[in-house]
Amino acid sequence: MKPYFKFWPIFLGLLFASSHLQAEEKLNFFYLKSGLSELNASNKLVGLQILGEELSRHTHKETRIEGINSFDDFISSIERNEINFALLNVGDYLNHYKKLKPYLATDTYAIKRTDELYEEYVILVKKSSDIDSLNDLNLKRLALSTDHILYDEYLKYIIKQTSGKNVKQFLKTLHKSPTPSQSILDVFFGSTDACLVAKHIYNLNSAMNPAIVQDLKIIHSSGPMFIPAVLVVFAITPPEIRTQFSQAIIEDQVTARGKQMLELFKVSSVTPVSIEQFQPMLKMYQ
Known part of the structure; x- marks a missing residue:
C-alpha cells in the first residue's frame, strides 16, 4: 500500500447519478472536477475508467463518466433525486448529514488507508x-x-x-x-x-x-478516531443495483482489476460502516 493517499481536498465528489435509471438503462458516473487534484492525470483517468467499467460489469448497465462543477451542483442533484452513489470527504458527510439523511439508503462504506478503521x-x-x-x-x-x-x-x-x-x-x-x-x-x-x-x-x-x-x-x-472518507448510497437506487454494487465492492477488492483501482486511488480497502461508528469524530462538528 502507498504510504499515504492525498485523496480528499475540501470535498472529494465521486458521484454515480441516474435520474432516469429504469427508462434509460444507464448509470451516469459523476466526479467533482476540483477533486482528485492530488492524483496525476494518468492515474485519475485510468482509475475512473476502471471504476466505470467495473460498475457496468456488475450492474449490466452502461456507465457514463462526467465531471460535476461544484458542491452546490451536487446538493441540487441530490434534491432532484438524481444521484445513486457519492464518495464524500467525511467532514462534508458529517456537516451535512441532517440534510443528506432523508435521501440516504442504509448502505454506507468507509474508505480506509490502513488495515484499521480509524486513523490516529x-x-x-x-x-x-x-x-x-x-x-x-x-x-x-x-x-x-x-x-x-x-x-x-x-x-x-x-x-x-x-x-x-x-x-x-x-x-x-x-x-x-x-x-x-x-x-x-x-x-x-x-x-x-x-x-x-x-x-x-x-x-x-x-x-x-x-x-x-x-x-x-x-x-x-488524537487517539484512533478518523475515517477519511465515505461512500454513501441514496435511497432512489433500486434494491437490485444496491445489492450488485455491494457485491462489487467486496469482490473487486480481491481481483487484479480491483486492486489496480485501489492502488491508483491510494486506498487500502472499503468496508461497511454505520453512522454510530463516526461518534469519535462528531465532537469536531458539533
Whole structure:
C-alpha cells in the first residue's frame, strides 16, 4: 500500500447519478472536477475508467463518466433525486448529514488507508526542543500537508479547545507542505518546529529512516478516531443495483482489476460502516 493517499481536498465528489435509471438503462458516473487534484492525470483517468467499467460489469448497465462543477451542483442533484452513489470527504458527510439523511439508503462504506478503521493523528517535534505539550506550540511554526482537509480541521479544533484562539492567533506560522512525509522532514531538518500527520505515515517514514525516531518525539495524539472518507448510497437506487454494487465492492477488492483501482486511488480497502461508528469524530462538528 502507498504510504499515504492525498485523496480528499475540501470535498472529494465521486458521484454515480441516474435520474432516469429504469427508462434509460444507464448509470451516469459523476466526479467533482476540483477533486482528485492530488492524483496525476494518468492515474485519475485510468482509475475512473476502471471504476466505470467495473460498475457496468456488475450492474449490466452502461456507465457514463462526467465531471460535476461544484458542491452546490451536487446538493441540487441530490434534491432532484438524481444521484445513486457519492464518495464524500467525511467532514462534508458529517456537516451535512441532517440534510443528506432523508435521501440516504442504509448502505454506507468507509474508505480506509490502513488495515484499521480509524486513523490516529499525532503532532511531532524535535526531542531537543522545549515543546512538550500543545500549549508549548504557542507562537511556534507548524507544518501541515495542504492536501488533507482533516489535518486542517483537527488542528483548528484542538487549538480552539486548548487556547480558545484560532490557528492564526495561536501559531507563529502555519507552513503548508506538499505531502505529509515532507511535513515530517520539515521538522527533522529544522525548517519548522512541529508537524501534524497521521500516525501510520509517521510509522512508515520511521521504518524507512530510523533517524526520524531517534530525533523526533510525539507530544500529542488524537487517539484512533478518523475515517477519511465515505461512500454513501441514496435511497432512489433500486434494491437490485444496491445489492450488485455491494457485491462489487467486496469482490473487486480481491481481483487484479480491483486492486489496480485501489492502488491508483491510494486506498487500502472499503468496508461497511454505520453512522454510530463516526461518534469519535462528531465532537469536531458539533
